[in-house]
Amino acid sequence: MNKKEHGNFSTRRIVLDAMLIALFFVLSSASLRLGNTFKITFDSLACLITAMLFGPLDAFLVGFIGEFLAQVLSYGITATTFLWMLAPALRGLVMGIGVKLFREKMSLPAILKHRSWLYMVFVVLSSVAASLMNTAALYVDSKMFGYYEYHMVFGVLLIRLGTGIVSSVLMAIIAVPVLQALYAAHAVPVNSMIKRD
Template sequence: MKNSSISIRNIVAIGIGSAVFLVLGRFASIPSGIPNTNFELSYAFLALISMIYGPLSGFLIGFIGHTLKDMLFYGSPWFSWILASASIGLIIGLSSRFVKLKDFNKSSIIKFNIAQIISNLIAWLVIAPVLDIFIYSEPTNKVFIQGAIASLLNIITVGIVGTGLLSLYAKSIVKKGSLSKES
């Protein structure tokens, strides 16, 4: 499988990541007061996994995890929001090329947060509301209010929890030359 574009490691990450996204989306979310719009720890987790495993894994985890969550807990998938979640994984995964986890310093934190802010704004202020209008004929003012609240809540959650998770992950990476042979 040398020529495969996706490794076994990534496939396992997608499976486990989708399951964790599903569980966090269901049991680790706090209602905001706006219908179907919550503080979601699943997006901080999605950011972490997207940074580690890249854009394809991030996209698929967002897509599969959100689809499963909708199907299991709401009865049917809501594809506008599913695609928004997938786009967050994709965009943050793409930013992993510019954010170095081995040296997760102030510069890396700033780059990561710029990427997550951009991804959340695109997902919740463009993709989700526009597709809600075209696919589901939802009222314009409703979907843009939901999108604005979702983007704000996810920016805060990913900014705090996602940055913390990445910082912890970066500290766990063994630095080159840090191991020495005992005499």
């Protein structure tokens, strides 16, 4: 057995993680901005795919590193960069924990056969966690840099949660055929979270 192919962090797994980080960055760059308060993003697709393939650690890292690249190339490194990086990392972590805890019910075959409600529950939970972390980051950032206004940070929280949930559910629906294609092309490593029949 070759350690490169079957180790915990095989070469293939690291390369797939790097590709998913790049996908995260591209999708983050393609986000729709509505004023200074709202951002409808598609980067959650990369975190969801990573969580389904490899679980919480990889999904955390893809969100964390992907957002680091997005932050540095958009705003540079600031005192709050780390806080902004936590939201997508938290999304990946929550989704990955769900996949790890409920491996059978959240496997790709289970989702394809039953349209697993548990999958969507964790998508929504991960979205809420990311939106709350983004709100906390916005609060700290606005206080630190002197642009705090209650209505901008907390007054639109429910709208921010709603748009986050809707975009995450859409990305979760898109993630299923992407995972199917990866599975069919044998691009998914044997030791991934996706259970093979």
